[in-house]
Amino acid sequence: MRPPSQKRLQAAKALNQLVLRFYQECLEARAKGKPVGWMPPMNGAIEIFYAMDLQPVFPENWSPLCAAFGYAPQNFRIAEALGYSRDLCGYLRNIIGYVHGLMKEGGTPLALPEPDLLLSFGGGCVPAMKIFHILEDRFPEARIFSADLPQVAAEQVQDHHVRYAVSEMYRLIDFLTKTTGKKLDYDRLKEVVGLSNQASILWEEIMAYRRYIPSPFSAAEIGIMFVMVTRQGTREAVDFLTQVRDEVAARAENKIGVIEEEQVRLFWDNIPPWYNLGLLKSFEKMNGVVVAETYSSAWSIRLEGDDPIEALARKSLLSYSLVSCVSIKKRKEMVLKACRDYVIDGVVFHRNKSCAPITLGQMDIKRALEEELGIPSVIIDGDHMDERNFSLAQFQTRTEAFMEMLKHKKGLW
Amino acid sequence: MTESIQAFMEWIEGYPEKHRALSLQTPLVGYFCTYTPVELIHASGFIPVRILGESGPIQKAYTLAPSFICPYMRRALEKALEGRYDYLSGMVQGYTCDVACGLTNIWEENIRLGFYHTLPLPYNRNPEARAFFRSIFSELIQKLEAHGGRFSLEALSQSLKIYERVRGLLADLYERRYQGRLMLSAKDLFSIVLAGFVAPPETYLQLLEALVKEVQGQEVIKAARGFPILISGSLLDDPKTLEALEDLGMDVVADDLCTGLRSFYPPAGEGPGEKNDPLDRLTDRYLHRFPCPARQRARDRFPLLMDLVRHSGAGGVIFLLQKFCTPHLADYPILSEAFNKEGLPHILLEIEDSGLTEAQRTRLEAFLEIHGRG
Numbered sequence: 038m039r040p041p042s043q044k045r046l047q048a049a050k051a052l053n054q055l056v057l058r059f060y061q062e063c064l065e066a067r068a069k070g071k072p073v074g075w076m077p078p079m080n081g082a083i084e085i086f087y088a089m090d091l092q093p094v095f096p097e098n099w100s101p102l103c104a105a106f107g108y109a110p111q112n113f114r115i116a117e118a119l120g121y122s123r124d125l126c127g128y129l130r131n132i133i134g135y136v137h138g139l140m141k142e143g144g145t146p147l148a149l150p151e152p153d154l155l156l157s158f159g160g161g162c163v164p165a166m167k168i169f170h171i172l173e174d175r176f177p178e179a180r181i182f183s184a185d186l187p188q189v190a191a192e193q194v195q196d197h198h199v200r201y202a203v204s205e206m207y208r209l210i211d212f213l214t215k216t217t218g219k220k221l222d223y224d225r226l227k228e229v230v231g232l233s234n235q236a237s238i239l240w241e242e243i244m245a246y247r248r249y250i251p252s253p254f255s256a257a258e259i260g261i262m263f264v265m266v267t268r269q270g271t272r273e274a275v276d277f278l279t280q281v282r283d284e285v286a287a288r289a290e291n292k293i294g295v296i297e298e299e300q301v302r303l304f305w306d307n308i309p310p311w312y313n314l315g316l317l318k319s320f321e322k323m324n325g326v327v328v329a330e331t332y333s334s335a336w337s338i339r340l341e342g343d344d345p346i347e348a349l350a351r352k353s354l355l356s357y358s359l360v361s362c363v364s365i366k367k368r369k370e371m372v373l374k375a376c377r378d379y380v381i382d383g384v385v386f387h388r389n390k391s392c393a394p395i396t397l398g399q400m401d402i403k404r405a406l407e408e409e410l411g412i413p414s415v416i417i418d419g420d421h422m423d424e425r426n427f428s429l430a431q432f433q434t435r436t437e438a439f440m441e442m443l444k445h446k447k448g449l450w
Numbered sequence: 451m452t453e454s455i456q457a458f459m460e461w462i463e464g465y466p467e468k469h470r471a472l473s474l475q476t477p478l479v480g481y482f483c484t485y486t487p488v489e490l491i492h493a494s495g496f497i498p499v500r501i502l503g504e505s506g507p508i509q510k511a512y513t514l515a516p517s518f519i520c521p522y523m524r525r526a527l528e529k530a531l532e533g534r535y536d537y538l539s540g541m542v543q544g545y546t547c548d549v550a551c552g553l554t555n556i557w558e559e560n561i562r563l564g565f566y567h568t569l570p571l572p573y574n575r576n577p578e579a580r581a582f583f584r585s586i587f588s589e590l591i592q593k594l595e596a597h598g599g600r601f602s603l604e605a606l607s608q609s610l611k612i613y614e615r616v617r618g619l620l621a622d623l624y625e626r627r628y629q630g631r632l633m634l635s636a637k638d639l640f641s642i643v644l645a646g647f648v649a650p651p652e653t654y655l656q657l658l659e660a661l662v663k664e665v666q667g668q669e670v671i672k673a674a675r676g677f678p679i680l681i682s683g684s685l686l687d688d689p690k691t692l693e694a695l696e697d698l699g700m701d702v703v704a705d706d707l708c709t710g711l712r713s714f715y716p717p718a719g720e721g722p723g724e725k726n727d728p729l730d731r732l733t734d735r736y737l738h739r740f741p742c743p744a745r746q747r748a749r750d751r752f753p754l755l756m757d758l759v760r761h762s763g764a765g766g767v768i769f770l771l772q773k774f775c776t777p778h779l780a781d782y783p784i785l786s787e788a789f790n791k792e793g794l795p796h797i798l799l800e801i802e803d804s805g806l807t808e809a810q811r812t813r814l815e816a817f818l819e820i821h822g823r824g
Contacts, residue, residue, distance in 0.1 A: 120782055124776075126776070129780065160573070170749075171780065174784060183573065187570035187572070189568075190555075190568070197582065362555055362556075364555075365552070366558075388516055397516075397519070398556060398559075401556060401560070
């Protein structure tokens with residue numbers, strides 16, 4: 038008898054509520070006079086913000102929502118009319134278009150509050166830094182913290198990199214104390230970092246269940262990553278992930294898969310196309326499931342040790358490099374390991390015009406997959422934000438041929 | 451004069467053979483970006499040489515890098531895959547743009563050299579950033595020593611002296627150009643700067659000193675040669691582009707190019723560091739050098755560009771970018787608006803291959819027609 042299937046997780050509904058609540062909370066914070074700080078994701082500032090009772094806002098995370106709500110094309114038009122080239126990252130064009138257009142006009146069901154603080158980053162990718170340079174001009178009243186973080190390969194992190202990242206954390210805390218009048222309670226920070234660590238452990242547990250055959254959920258549920266981006270360090274994130282973990286565990290144990298007959302297991306590399314996450318599910322009609330992706334292990338970084346500041350510094354140093362071209366070697370190692378652990382049959386490389394840092398190195402990983410594991414892969418040209426750089430016909434032709442080839446290889450065709 | 455310039459041209463046109471011959475005696479280390487501390491490489495007993503992309507078709511590189519990164523990086527990869535740089539002992543790269551970082555790592559996966567090293571450069575200028583700078587310098591020195599280099603502070607002082615002298619002479623040439631006292635074409639001056647990336651600094655210094663001597667003997671004010679312009683942009687490794695601009699009726703009076711002013715200005719470090727501590731002087735220079743958009747905000751770059759405009763008498767600006775260059779493209783709208791407020795005409799050109807396309811020539815002619823013939 039075939040195992041039962043159930044496409045979506047029940048937790049997906051809870052996630053929708055959580056997303057709405059977060060953005061409502063951001064607007065309320067502004068209304069109540071709670072300081073609002075805009076920052077890039079994947080660095081330890083989020084935990085410090087929650088520990089100091091400040092409101093973090095992530096313009097980068099706002100972009101997938103704009104893509105989902107259909108705001109992105111309008112945002113792009115405005116940014117491009119201002120002179121921002123179509124060759125620039127879609128996250129950059131989207132947020133710049135938004136802050137100069139819809140944000141001023143208002144009237145959208147969800148919106149971003151104006152920033153009191155801008156954590157303008159060096160470190161991370163260049164577009165992420167440039168977004169904040171441009172935002173500084175749009176919000177001249179905001180207080181600016183010019184943050185720095187060494188761009189170093191994960192496998193090459195040494196004490197002096199950590200020391201510098203730690204000194205930047207302390208400088209940030211000083212800045213926040215001076216500008217907001219709020220003090221950091223060290224015990225509260227420990228608690229927040231503890232919660233953040235729990236979220237990372239839960240994330241890894243949840244991902245590990247995808248090793249089951251059939252996989253209990255697919256990449257179409259990538260939205261759960263929202264809590265890792267915006268809620269790390271909160272009880273809400275831990276509660277939500279616990280709920281997801283329990284649901285996923287039950288599905289795995291009861292052999293409930295995403296589709297009735299899971300024949301082909303796929304890995305997706307690079308940021309998904311936020312304007313059409315349905316593409317990740319399009320493999321299902323050909324009995325394929327995307328069971329792992331680049332981000333599967335990127336959020337599992339532990340926050341351990343006695344010193345929460347150092348733990349945050351270490352996490353910040355690893356986050357960007359592990360998913361980008363800063364650590365091609367480490368990334369290759371991670372993708373190959375994931376392909377073994379998740380019993381992957383084939384890999385889909387999204388050659389993403391909006392993200393050179395993740396796209397660079399894909400061809401080396403592709404070759405290593407073929408040579409070391411005999412795993413075939415396919416390249417899809419696209420863009421994680423800008424649908425104009427994506428061709429559905431090319432996607433369908435390539436993925437259908439790829440699936441046929443994989444099935445043939447497994448003797449299923 | 452023609453003879454002196456010929457010596458620089460020989461380096462640009464014949465550097466691969468010269469490098470191959472040099473590498474038999476002294477190891478060579480390649481780099482892409484001018485934020486790479488070449489002084490440390492030199493002081494450790496290596497000859498630092500910049501990787502140029504040049505022109506030519508891209509075939510092999512397509513299998514390793516996407517088409518939406520700058521043509522310079524793709525062509526450099528193509529040359530490397532053809533075996534052009536097999537004489538290098540290693541590659542050192544300062545993290546500035548994402549693509550240079552990624553390509554260094556792709557080279558490492560595909561081009562077998564003795565070693566690769568990327569420096570995570572700080573963006574800030576506070577005491578902690580200075581301390582971090584010294585740590586990453588030590589890390590690089592250790593790497594160079596592990597691959598046959600020998601470093602000493604005395605050697606670094608000596609290297610700084612050479613590079614500061616080279617940069618000082620280039621700054622003098624530029625100053626003469628600002629004052630209209632330089633009889634060199636933009637193409638020739640650019641070629642002189644470009645040769646400095648591929649010739650050993652001692653050799654280059656000699657060539658430069660000989661040239662400056664000649665220039666000093668020509669105290670004439672040159673006649674206006676066209677519409678005076680500032681070129682602001684990314685890496686340019688083809689002197690012909692500047693020749694084409696001059697042929698159209700432009701007089702390049704100043705530049706803010708990665709292969710121009712930004713590579714040598716200011717000649718020495720100015721900052722709080724101890725002047726007799728070579729590592730402090732080095733740190734000062736990299737923290738306070740003429741900034742690349744990959745390191746600084748558009749609004750901080752704009753006053754520096756306006757200084758160049760005023761000092762050189764430029765009547766317009768050409769943004770000349772490698773296609774897909776994120777740092778420059780991201781600064782462009784803010785700079786463009788700021789120049790508009792100053793009433794300074796400007797035009798954006800993106801380089802896809804070497805030289806200018808016919809469409810770009812037509813746009814430049816129209817630009818001149820509107821702004822340059824007054």
